[in-house]
Amino acid sequence: MSQRPHVVEFRDVSHTFNRGTPREFTAIRDLSFHIEDIPARGEFIAMLGPSGCGKSTVLNLIAGFRGFVPPTRGEVLVFGKPLTGPGPDRGMVFQKYSSFPHLTVLQNVMFGLDLLKEPARTRAERVDLAMEWIRKVGLEDHALKYPRQLSGGQQQRVALARSLVLHPRIILMDEPFSALDEPTRLDMQRLLVDLWHEVEATVFLVTHSIAEAVYLGDRIWIFTPAPGRLAVQIEKEPPRARGTDPLEAQESAEFKKDVQLVAREFTRVTT
């Protein structure tokens, strides 16, 4: 048994919105899990479930946003400590484009670097580092553009670079690719896998796409309709881990079988 604190641990967590009003709504109930900290290797957790089952609530609880600290009941621990609020150790990519409209791509990626006290970097070093990540996400020709001038896929690349440049230990992704068309979506999956090898963070990915969950997830979690409970956990080596391209993976019989298995479980849990 390792002595390292768990990356994330939920202890009997329930979360209810608008308590004591007619709009009271329990998003998740009695959720318990923990993710072990395996040195130099992050895990990819793909979360599936019907709309409104509390998947996003799980992400928001880990992020520690306003209205989610503390949870209504139970405890959320990150690296063994109860949360007090959001922080740069937990990066987040939203479905909605969230690049700052008044900043260029470069300024967006530098936003977090400029706020960091440690390590102390000069402005030139920060620009270099930001440019390095802008190159990694393939936006080097767009560094001086504003978000409005970018496509949806490009905006999500900015969001990835802006978050990953800070080397977060945990990356929270709330349907990050669901507004994108299919080819762009596969591109983003390739990019995400590539970049993820560099940061080795633990990723929590909420998705509506079973194929995406099967391709990316070391674990696939399926939630019940609200109040959400974790009903099924499937652990499988994903095609991503073998270095298979997402488009190629989709062609294999094994992948199709896995998608069917997850789809069956999904239907069983949610009906």
Next chain:
Amino acid sequence: MAGKVGSLFQIRQPLPGLVGLGLGLIFLTMVLGAWWGMTRGPVEERVISSVILPSPQEIAESLPDLITRRQLFENIQVSLIRVLKGWGMALLLVIPLGLVMGAFGPVRAFFEPLNVIAGYLPLITIIPVTFAWFSGESQKLAFLTMACFFFMLPLVIAAIENVEEIFLNTAQTLGARRHDLLMRVLFPMALPEIYSAARLAFGIGWTWIIVAESLLADAGIGFIFMSSYRFEKPHMYWTALIILLIGFAADQLLGWLGRRLFPYRHL
């Protein structure tokens, strides 16, 4: 041709720029033509008496007198400086206050009475109040500051409140603390809307200085305007036109400046 004209009347059909400009000019020409027609000829034969409405020519000829004897440019300057001072003072007060009111519940609650005044008190009621409290130049400054301040306060608060939560959340996952959220997210993101409010406020200030100067002043374009009413009707029309043109020009200038200050809004 008929089909072409008909297609311009489709609902929300955009107009070619020159057509739009031309239509406006046609309207203006018609109004000027009607005016000219009704005030032409010897004074006793006119449709409308020159005491009621002077002819375009009589108005044009009154300009040199307006400029020299009545010191038009000096008076325009007096009014513009009054507005700039009052407007500037209001900006210095309302932007920081609106920022903290939009961001912090307790500050908002504490100053909420100001917001109620801003929403429901007719600006004209401020004029006699400032007459009672101030005199001379400071009365003008106080009135304009209050007019612009109360006009802008709800707009600045709304601009701050309209910044979507997702940007605050994102900034926090990138390490932003409360001060950063205020100065790096809320303020810069609300700034274009605050600027638009300031632009409108300048127009409000320009309108109300005319009212204030008409009521009580010994200088300023509003003073010339009102004092021409009895004996120098042509000057009254001139000043009305000049007031309008200055308001229009200032608004265009601020609009142009805004497009350069916030290029990302117009991409």
